[in-house]
Amino acid sequence: MDISGYAIVERIDALLREKGEQRRQLASALDFSVANISKWKNNGSLPEVDTAVAIADYLGVPLRWLLTGKDEKALSRDERNLLVKYSCLTDDNQRIIHATMDAMMSVPDAGKKEGTA
Secondary structure, three states, X not given: OOOXXXXXXXXXXXXXXXXXXXXXXXXXXXXXXXXXXXXXXXXXXXXXXXXHHHHHXXXXXXXXXXXXXXXOOOOOHHHHHHHHHHHHOOHHHHHHHHHXXXXXXXXXXXXXXXXXX
């Protein structure tokens, strides 16, 4: 299990890139110094527990994933947007989406990511 300041900051930076944000925006939103992030990465120190929890919440990932890289990462922005749109559909339209996806998934190797059923 890799719980190091360096690894945590690498995960933070990757998530910030996904969000199109920078460290200073994260630090400002959570009221701590950008220098803290550099300290975690360069000196091997770790964020305080409450800070780590706040960062995980801000970035939309489980705390365990932020700290260790284990478990699945939270949904991407696109995945969250799809869920929001889906939840706004009527029951009839949701059934249509289900039927369409079932039909797409029943075609062997058609339009599926590697490693998915």
